[in-house]
């Protein structure tokens with residue numbers, strides 16, 4: 001089996017760790033700012049996402065120490081658009097999830113055919129994150145709309 005570039009892999013895992021930790025903070029923050037009739041299910045969904053991001057961050061950190069390296073104590077980009085309608089929250093979350101997904105895909109490309117453990121991990125995470133993005137995409141559609149919301153529509157409406 002060919003060797004993977006360990007420095008590059010640890011760098012990607014640290015970026016993943018930081019992005020997932022930012023997700024924990026972001027989802028928790030959003031969960032405080034939902035008001036109106038649908039508050040209860042949306043708050044609990046956002047808290048579930050925060051917990052899932054923490055699980056993903058922990059998996060990335062464990063993978064770094066498995067490789068004998070040092071996990072970052074940093075956190076990914078956190079911006080507050082101060083727009084807290086549920087649509088904006090979901091679009092922002094989709095944007096951020098897309099960044100994390102790209103990191104997992106980059107990791108997969110780096111380790112494919114070179115490490116069964118890392119390849120399986122990256123593949124599993126791509127599946128999990130893409131499924132999650134698909135779910136958020138469905139939440140952004142209007143009832144009766146089948147067509148997926150595309151990335152351009154999401155980016156256009158998110159103030160970054």
Ligand SMILES: [Fe+2]
Nearest residue numbers: 020053056100
């Ligand atoms: Fe994640």
